[in-house]
Amino acid sequence: MNVVVLLGAPGAGKGTQAPLLATRLGIPIVATGDLFRAAVRDGTAMGQDARRYMDAGQLVPDEITVRLLLDRLGRPDAAAGVILDGFPRTGVQAAALDRELAGRDARVGAAILVDVPIDELVRRMSGRWVCRAAGHPHHETFSPPQVVGVCDLDGSELYQRADDRPATIRARMDQQLGALAEVIDHYRSSGVLRTVDGLQGIGGVAEAIGTTLDDAGIRPADALKEPSAG
Ligand SMILES: [Zn+2]
Numbered sequence: 001m002n003v004v005v006l007l008g009a010p011g012a013g014k015g016t017q018a019p020l021l022a023t024r025l026g027i028p029i030v031a032t033g034d035l036f037r038a039a040v041r042d043g044t045a046m047g048q049d050a051r052r053y054m055d056a057g058q059l060v061p062d063e064i065t066v067r068l069l070l071d072r073l074g075r076p077d078a079a080a081g082v083i084l085d086g087f088p089r090t091g092v093q094a095a096a097l098d099r100e101l102a103g104r105d106a107r108v109g110a111a112i113l114v115d116v117p118i119d120e121l122v123r124r125m126s127g128r129w130v131c132r133a134a135g136h137p138h139h140e141t142f143s144p145p146q147v148v149g150v151c152d153l154d155g156s157e158l159y160q161r162a163d164d165r166p167a168t169i170r171a172r173m174d175q176q177l178g179a180l181a182e183v184i185d186h187y188r189s190s191g192v193l194r195t196v197d198g199l200q201g202i203g204g205v206a207e208a209i210g211t212t213l214d215d216a217g218i219r220p221a222d223a224l225k226e227p228s229a230g
Contacts, residue, residue: 001106002027002081002218005088007184008114009177011124012198013205017114018085020206026221027081035068036060066096080221091182098190110216111187112209116198121173126166129158
């Protein structure tokens with residue numbers, strides 16, 4: 001079973017890479033947000049537990065999250081493995097996941113970090129400007145207006161919301177990177193951390209992830225089923 005953890009800060013492009021990796025390996029993406037929503041929708045006991053925390057605006061405790069995750073790993077489509085996106089978020093969660101997987105004779109085979117320097121993350125995340133008239137979004141880098149400071153659609157002034165200003169983004173990012181660093185350290189010490197340069201284009205990052213997984217001996221699900229084929 002290939003359990004691959006995908007790690008990256010907000011804005012690093014992890015969300016773009018997850019489906020590419022899922023296609024490459026032929027295994028599903030498991031995102032904890034989806035697990036919570038599905039459990040709540042299905043009305044399971046764990047879903048009701050999770051819902052109480054979500055309704056109160058609190059984080060769902062690790063124990064419930066890990067149990068939901070293990071349930072998901074037991075489904076037929078996950079037999080060859082899963083890509084974990086958004087979990088673990090802390091060192092404590094990473095350790096809990098290791099313990100639970102060990103109980104099933106499984107382990108995290110690779111933790112892939114899509115690495116982007118914080119200055120670049122801030123640039124990506126803080127480049128959003130909206131217009132005064134209708135809030136039309138523009139982005140300094142990804143969708144710049146034809147005239148600086150002017151909405152392409154209605155000619156009104158562009159401004160930056162407080163949430164989108166570099167200082168705000170950087171403060172939020174510092175917090176998130178602290179938790180991410182714990183998880184990175186955890187997988188570095190267990191020897192499964194693989195870092196790819198997230199400054200390449202989408203295709204370049206996908207290729208680098210593929211290469212590093214080959215190095216780690218993690219093969220597509222089809223290859224696992226038919227080791228002698230082809
Ligand atoms: Zn506009």
